[in-house]
Amino acid sequence: MSDQICVKDISVSYYGTSVLEDVSFTFDSGNLVGILGPNGAGKSTLMKAMLGLIQKDKGTVAVNGKPIKEVRQQIAYVPQRSNIDWNFPITVKDTVLLGTYPKLGLFHRPKKEHKDWAMRCLEQVGMQDFAKQQIGELSGGQQQRVFLARALAQKADYFFLDEPFVGIDVSSEEVIITILKQLRDEGKLVFVVHHDLTKVKHYFDELVLINKNLIDAGPVKEVFQPEKMTKAYQRPFAMMEGLEVPLS
Numbered sequence: 001m002s003d004q005i006c007v008k009d010i011s012v013s014y015y016g017t018s019v020l021e022d023v024s025f026t027f028d029s030g031n032l033v034g035i036l037g038p039n040g041a042g043k044s045t046l047m048k049a050m051l052g053l054i055q056k057d058k059g060t061v062a063v064n065g066k067p068i069k070e071v072r073q074q075i076a077y078v079p080q081r082s083n084i085d086w087n088f089p090i091t092v093k094d095t096v097l098l099g100t101y102p103k104l105g106l107f108h109r110p111k112k113e114h115k116d117w118a119m120r121c122l123e124q125v126g127m128q129d130f131a132k133q134q135i136g137e138l139s140g141g142q143q144q145r146v147f148l149a150r151a152l153a154q155k156a157d158y159f160f161l162d163e164p165f166v167g168i169d170v171s172s173e174e175v176i177i178t179i180l181k182q183l184r185d186e187g188k189l190v191f192v193v194h195h196d197l198t199k200v201k202h203y204f205d206e207l208v209l210i211n212k213n214l215i216d217a218g219p220v221k222e223v224f225q226p227e228k229m230t231k232a233y234q235r236p237f238a239m240m241e242g243l244e245v246p247l248s
Contacts, residue, residue, distance in 0.1 A: 003029040003064050005050075005158065005189060010059030012042070012049050018212065019045050023059070025217035027206055029157070032184040034194045034204035034220075038233045041211040043193045044080065044162050050191075051077055051160060063158065071158075076151035078161040081143060086136040092146050093131040096121055099153025121149040126175055141172025148176055159183060159190040166195070177203055200224055 004026055012020040020042045027033055035043045048054045050061050052068050063071045076099070096118040097110055110118075122128045125145040130138065135146060144164055151159055159180070165173050180190050184205070194200070200207070200220060207223040209215040215232045216223045229237040 003157065003187075003189065006060075006062045007050060008060045008062075010046065010049050010061070011057040012045050012054065013057050020049065020210070021213050023208075023210060023214045025208055025214065027189060027217075029189040030184060030187045031205045032180055032190045032192070032203065033206045033208060034192050034200060035208045035210070036194060036197070036200065036232070037210040037215075041232070043210065046208070046210060047160055047162055047191065047193055051075065053077075073154075074157040076154040076156035076159050078144075078147045078151050078159075078164060080162045081140060081167060084143075084147075086143065088135070090135055091131065092127060092133050092135055092138070093118055093122065095135050095146055096149045096153050099150040118149075118153055121152040122146070124152060124179065125149045139169065141168035144168050145172055145175060148179060152179070157188055159188060161191070162193045163195065164192060165199075197229075 006026040008024050010020055010023045011018070023046060035046060037043050045054065049056050049059070050068070052061070061068045063074070068075070093115075097115065099121070100110055100114045100117065119128060119131065122131055125148055127142060127145050127149060130142065130146075135143060138146065148161075148164070151161075161180075164176055168176075180192065180203075183190055192204070194203070201224065204220050206218060207220055208217045209223050209228060209232050211232045211234070216228050226237050
């Protein structure tokens, strides 16, 4: 049996207003999963609730039958760029080196082997030449590559990325999706909050489609259908080859 993440009946509210209601799904490792829905649908909230970063009203998340808190070392999370303090004085290499800390432990200093591993992760995302620069000096795409390198440095089994393609250049997006597909092919389970509907068929194996409630979850070819997209986005959709757009 494959490793899996099982989400059951997650509900979240903010100040008495419901944001998610009874969302459930299960995915096996070796999949690249897109989380889709319109603005305000609860996509980022779902991801944060899965990781225990925000309080749930109810619901459970299990990784191979274990609570998420018991497997945190196996999980890497890349938050939205807008939630990161890019003025914090830290170099690119040290940012990636932070990815080794969950398994290294807070009271142990990284050794040469950890620093070498951080550089290999930077090489994987094509950012090794920027190792000594301050993270705030980079472009949006470069910053996103560095944070992916930090996630890679964790040697995790489960990856969660919140809107990784927003505000970045085309070449950085290509680098990132190539690495995410490689992780998938290595048997990892990758969740991505995503908004660009034209890339869905090319990027993902499975989808979670939500708008407060779960519309559907499963293989792209089953979920990414006009009637389900219309229900989620509450407007008619044209599903033409290479182009998925709302109809006016």
